[in-house]
Amino acid sequence: MLKRIAAIAVGLGAAGGIGFFAYAWYPAIAPVARPAPSSFSPDAVKRGALVAAGGYCAECHTRTDNGGGPVMAGDYKMETPFGDIFSSNLTPDPETGIGNWSEAAFKRAMNLGIARDGSQLYPAFPFDHFTKVNDQDVSDLYAYLMSQPAVHQEPRKNTVPFPINIRITGQGFWKLLFFKPGRYQNDPKHDAEWNRGAYLAIGDAHCGACHTPRNLLGAEKSGSEYDGAVIDGWIAPPLNEHNPTPVVWTEEELFQYLRFGVAPLHGSAAGPMSPVPHSFLSQLPESDVRAIAHYYADVDHAATRSSGDAAAVTRAMQMSGRNLTGPQTQDADARLYQAACGACHYNSGPAPVSGRPELALNNALWLDEPNNLYQVMLHGIGAKEGQDGIAMPSFYAGLTDHDMARIAAYLRRTRTTLSPWTDLEKKAAQARATLKTPPINASH
Ligand code: HEC
Ligand code: HEC
Ligand code: HEC
Structure with missing residues (x-):
């Protein structure tokens, strides 16, 4: 939906x-x-x-x-x-x-x-x-x-x-x-594939309607194109060089995500993003989805920014494995995480296992606010969202706001290099309030 x-x-x-x-x-x-x-x-x-x-x-x-x-x-x-x-x-x-x-x-x-x-x-x-x-x-x-x-x-x-x-x-x-009326005009500085991608993304698919922040009168802010915005309690992350995930959104990662709803080195398309691959992009000719990926790989300057990606994956895998052994087992937050999430979110190989998004690489931990982490915990991910046929249960009933705040703080401090989030419990309550009815698959 x-x-x-x-x-x-x-x-x-x-x-x-x-x-x-x-x-x-x-x-x-x-x-x-x-x-x-x-x-x-x-x-x-x-x-x-x-x-x-x-x-x-x-x-x-x-x-x-x-x-x-x-x-x-x-x-x-x-x-x-x-x-x-x-x-x-x-x-x-x-x-x-x-x-x-x-x-x-x-x-x-x-x-x-x-x-x-x-x-x-x-x-x-x-x-x-x-x-x-x-x-x-x-x-x-x-x-x-x-x-x-x-x-x-x-x-x-x-x-x-x-x-x-x-x-x-x-x-x-x-x-x-x-409002600036007018049909899309090809940009002669770019090739035909880029222009096809831009035409679809800017026009019919209106990606910016969710991914560009709006001013007080609800118009997309000029000069902030694709800087990311809040939508229904989720954050539609930046699609330009301000995207904070450790691995850059390259053309191939974008293509996988937009075509199949999951990118191996990032995660799944959940919440308001879910219908974009599932109801739309999966129906278009593959060349059109590649064109959109080609366009956004240029918007975020992937070619000049992706040289550190292999190192970022190695670092993430080390952070992910850390909580199972060693001094962290004394950490009560680590034990809570381990009990609620660890069984499904543990990766140990050189790269994440398909169908098991590596949290240390996911936007949910790297954005300025914990919105997406909370929304995923509260809603879960249905079998028809994210990766086809794979689901995550909802913790709406299983975790209190206090528990969610502890897990969020723990993941942020062990799996990113960023400063801690603030007011986590209050924000958990606010995220919960955006769900009008508890999800039907809520676990107990
Ligand atoms: C994000 C939500 C949204 C999307 C996506 C959307 N619409 Fe609408 N559309 C609306 C709303 C809301 C109105 C009523 C606006 C109003 O009352 O002024 C509307 C009105 C219209 C109208 C005017 C109809 C009338 O009787 O006055 C047309 C035509 C229309 N949409 C066509 C489309 C087409 C075609 C698409 C897909 C290409 C589309 N819309 C996608 C929300 C949307
Ligand atoms: C209805 C709002 C909406 C529309 C329309 C939309 N997005 Fe999204 N998008 C989101 C939200 C919300 C997320 C976060 C989802 C998540 O983390 O699972 C997201 C996530 C993404 C991501 C992953 C970013 C990251 O760092 O994890 C990419 C890439 C993306 N969208 C591209 C697009 C493209 C390309 C289009 C147009 C074809 C588009 N989106 C249209 C709301 C939207
Ligand atoms: C039963 C297994 C299971 C458990 C338990 C579980 N997850 Fe997940 N999680 C998944 C699967 C599978 C996916 C990918 C779903 C898809 O793509 O359809 C996922 C995806 C995610 C994502 C990525 C969403 C995105 O938009 O990219 C986050 C964040 C997440 N889980 C956090 C958690 C947290 C926090 C917990 C503990 C409170 C947890 N998960 C518990 C299986 C699980």
């Missing part, structure tokens, strides 16, 4: 002046009769399905609370600092969905964030990324959506308060400040 994007803006601010209204006002585009599914070529529909997977449309356009809802029929609840926003019905139902939208109206929504009736859409719909998607992909996406079954379902009403709910001022103003 893709989680909501935490600090989504719905926009703020009041703006006046005729010039502004000329900027923010758009006409309605006339409704059309729903096009027959047979009017689209099967190839276009097939290609469009990949664009839909790539943009996680179904993740945000399918209700998950209140017992769930039909795929793409909208009403997915996004909690934002400005109120709850419910996504639109994207099935071709003429009354409650987009059945009477022409391709031109759909294209305008993707390019500019304007609905068919001319109203401004909230950037909870990531049109700031979709504006990069090229006309062919948008046309294929339209063909795909319009050939799906129509579902009659009205989304619930947003709870965004006045005056932010006045879309023309609130959203129009937000766009004036932060």
Whole structure:
């Protein structure tokens, strides 16, 4: 399940002046009769399905609370600092969905964030990324959506308060400040593979929507691209040279992670990252996933930074083995760790065993805050998340906040070279509070 994007803006601010209204006002585009599914070529529909997977449309356009809802029929609840926003019905139902939208109206929504009736859409719909998607992909996406079954379902009403709910001022103003419309342009300094990767990552797949920090109005901060950000209690780590893991994210590590949900020298894609490989990247042609890996290996300058990787693995394996023998066995925290986690997380060879992430190499111990370590302990990792078919139990019921804090402090001091985390017990309670219901697989 893709989680909501935490600090989504719905926009703020009041703006006046005729010039502004000329900027923010758009006409309605006339409704059309729903096009027959047979009017689209099967190839276009097939290609469009990949664009839909790539943009996680179904993740945000399918209700998950209140017992769930039909795929793409909208009403997915996004909690934002400005109120709850419910996504639109994207099935071709003429009354409650987009059945009477022409391709031109759909294209305008993707390019500019304007609905068919001319109203401004909230950037909870990531049109700031979709504006990069090229006309062919948008046309294929339209063909795909319009050939799906129509579902009659009205989304619930947003709870965004006045005056932010006045879309023309609130959203129009937000766009004036932060939105740069326009299709992706190839960067001639880079090869075709890099440009393909950048096109997918920046546009449809909108990696930056989670991995770039946002300002107070919920727009991605310019100048901080891929610096990492908090999302639903997790940290989406930096994807640039600020990534703190001991082994650099090389093209091959990135490819393994993005294609299969696990990188041998880093760990698994859990939490909000889990659907990215599992629902999307696993469906694309392998060359597209390689292209995204190629692009991010350049973003984080892997070629010039990876020379110390072999030494980092050796160091991690030494740190990992240390707690089993020697003076550390006197350490009560080491014994707690050993009892709760040690059986599964012990590595002794020259490199970590596949399916057993080495904690000394994992972002969970190296980030500035313990969020991901706590989230993994509380949620566990389902068999369909992370590495396929391999699971980790939830310790939601098995460990108290105090226990989790002791394990976090212990791992940080024995498996990293970084300064200790602070306020660990308080942060454990805060992490626990982000889970609305205890996970069903919680151990006792
Ligand atoms: C991160 C969540 C998210 C993702 C991913 C997402 N959307 Fe949306 N979308 C929304 C929300 C929320 C709205 C409602 C915005 C509003 O009310 O202003 C919306 C609105 C829309 C609308 C306007 C519909 C209308 O009736 O006004 C269209 C069209 C749309 N999305 C298409 C897509 C497509 C196509 C994709 C995938 C390529 C997609 N969305 C992915 C959250 C998302
Ligand atoms: C819905 C939010 C979201 C989206 C979209 C997203 N990520 Fe992530 N990503 C996360 C989170 C949260 C984590 C941490 C997961 C974990 O540690 O298991 C993460 C982890 C990662 C990591 C591992 C970093 C590390 O140091 O361990 C990489 C690499 C990554 N993402 C790349 C991408 C790429 C490339 C895309 C776009 C194709 C993407 N992400 C889209 C939220 C997201
Ligand atoms: C029953 C075996 C088992 C136990 C016990 C266990 N783990 Fe895990 N852990 C796993 C497996 C397997 C994975 C990888 C799961 C996957 O990829 O699907 C994992 C993954 C992780 C990750 C990496 C997540 C990521 O996003 O890369 C962390 C961190 C972690 N475990 C911490 C712990 C801690 C702390 C404990 C003790 C409180 C613990 N584990 C106990 C089996 C276990």
